[in-house]
Amino acid sequence: MQNVDSLIQARWLVTVDPQDNVFENYSVVIDNGKITDILPTAKALISYKANNNYQRHSHVLMPGLINSHTHTPMSLFRGLADDLPLHEWLTRHIWPAEQKWVSPEFVKDGAELAIAEMLKSGTTCFNDMYFYSDVIARSSVKTGIRAVIGLIVLEFPTIWAQTPDEYISKGVAIHDEYKSSARISTAWAPHAPYTVSDKSLAKIRTLADELEIPLHIHLHETRQEIEDAFKDTGGRPFARLDSLGLLGPGLIAVHMTQLTTDEMQIGAANNINVVHCPASNMKLASGFCPVVELLDAGVNVSLGTDGCASNNNLDLFGEMKLAALLAKVHMLDAKVLAAPQVLRMATINGAKALGLESKIGSIELGKEADLITLDMTEAGAMPVYNPVSHLVYSTSHSQVTDVWVAGKILLKQHELMTIDLAEIAEKAYVWSNKISI
């Protein structure tokens, strides 16, 4: 009998490994934060003596979900302005609210509310873009979640910085602070082509190469963006990023509802990553990201919720179902974007986009133990014929019972271990009372 940190026994093990293996009555062994064995439970029980033995006999055990696009502090704006088009929503509601309320305290309280929601719904890693990202990084460290912290850049002054150079130097400082962190990494996050100049984008591109981190940007979100770009620059934003050398395996392009066949092929040839945010694109009536065509062209497509003000949740289980349903009705073909592909978008494809595929995104030997379990005995989850299909079409975030990040348990039988939800509720209540005046 070998001594190990933890043993998780499950009814179904959904690995999302390269063969999409699903095993029954299997266990995962965790030692020093990593997955050290994957084997039948009967064998595990005679091979290992674990300090923590988790028996989850009516549960699915799977990789933690990866949210490829968030603005976590915006959880405090959840439901502030609904049923409005993007431009009006952004310029008349969200930007004025941000200008008035965003502060380090706002960012801390909003990020922690968001992290609580993400952990409770099975998300173990998020790719963020917001002001005061140093505060978001500290909240991530404190709560134990894995995060890619966006180093935001805008051409105009905000409460976070006055000039592009100041945004960039603050970003470099945050990168340096976390460069040897196990769970926190960074990505450049120039907001969008229409809010960042060529000069700044070129500088960021060079810095992304030097620091070997991704470049996370909103791109081709709406038709309006393309039309405005033609007026302002004479061409499409995608071509502009191409000419600036931004298209590459480090590019995380979010939304992408407006794409030509040529752009999809150029994107595939350059190994760019696309993040699909179906709820946000639908709610703001931005359009349809051509997910099926992108995947067929060989582009890596992952899933994001976007911020809470345009979704209005950070629940990747809801987002998986929505992605599958939207693709089918958009293509008028029920076979497209089948469940195993959708599950990959919310796990391993997210890991690839973030440059973390060697560490997370699937249950494989040697990877970090970022894992979740789901109880399959909820009324809305029974019976189970095919666990993968179930995870996409029937599963609710409320079935998530346990969450581990790097082998540490952060949610245990539905209870958050590192976050005081009552304290967060009180803070959210105080913020909403101020903001709604």
Next chain:
Amino acid sequence: MQNVDSLIQARWLVTVDPQDNVFENYSVVIDNGKITDILPTAKALISYKANNNYQRHSHVLMPGLINSHTHTPMSLFRGLADDLPLHEWLTRHIWPAEQKWVSPEFVKDGAELAIAEMLKSGTTCFNDMYFYSDVIARSSVKTGIRAVIGLIVLEFPTIWAQTPDEYISKGVAIHDEYKSSARISTAWAPHAPYTVSDKSLAKIRTLADELEIPLHIHLHETRQEIEDAFKDTGGRPFARLDSLGLLGPGLIAVHMTQLTTDEMQIGAANNINVVHCPASNMKLASGFCPVVELLDAGVNVSLGTDGCASNNNLDLFGEMKLAALLAKVHMLDAKVLAAPQVLRMATINGAKALGLESKIGSIELGKEADLITLDMTEAGAMPVYNPVSHLVYSTSHSQVTDVWVAGKILLKQHELMTIDLAEIAEKAYVWSNKISI
């Protein structure tokens, strides 16, 4: 102080009355199963002495949701065959499975699993269509939910009946058994234009008038249905139903993804009811029901989940969000189908479709006390700016804490009072083991 059965105190009272009133710190008084007062909690506490005093101080209190289209026993086929187009799904998977497995026991166990899921997700009334509807009626009586039991008719023999006349005589018998029931009513349920003859439809139409009950039918679900109808009958099914005199305020037409402007206007002029099932239409790639145009034309549109095999849930909170998001991206207009309208589709519009608007669908004096409460302190539900918008865009079924039907509590602090969920889980497990072989 007046003695009454129950007093429910809530932080927010969402009435769905004709003025869409939302009140804060309000209470609802229940006596003899009916809503007898609606007033500020401060006043309620000095006016009434209640046998049951429910304090739900961080909750929304609202009308129970109405699911306008279900096939409840199909919960046992949840996830049996996914990622398939309607025709292949129906003819190669669902119909063979039904032929092999449907029995009174199957229907009882499936209906009770479905009722458990519906109660736990805040649904207090459903409009069903399936075989052995006598069994479904008995399960509804036993569990306390409100139901409109579909009297199914098909032209071909099944395990339930051999001839159209036998289907009809069985339907009349079930209608007679429940005609004085407080919570169970009936509707004729000819399956679809392509599975029922003109002669049978004409007979059902006469009987619906005589018995004063609605007529519930799948209509214009797919483009294929229209094309096949042209081949078989030389015209569109809608025109055929019109010529048979079926278009009227008793018609509950489900799906309706294929409609001309003329058909929408004729439907409006005849006061027909349309049931929108967004998840099912998306998952089976059936198409887009023109909800916004129908509502603009004055047609009553309500919401349904369809059966569990094509959704794969019976969760109307998910369905509300989906309906709103789908309409916005389909019309490329973020303002359409705003939250208050969507909430009406899942409540009062459902009541209208079922001919029950004088009894249920809103919180108004004299109506039946079909009510639900939702806890707004879940991580994914905070903060609350606008409770109606929250119910559509952020709320999860897991927030439903309590459910009353006709004043009787059926779910209390998340616990089912009339259903043994562990027993149902065991039965679902046994069925799935048989069915998946």
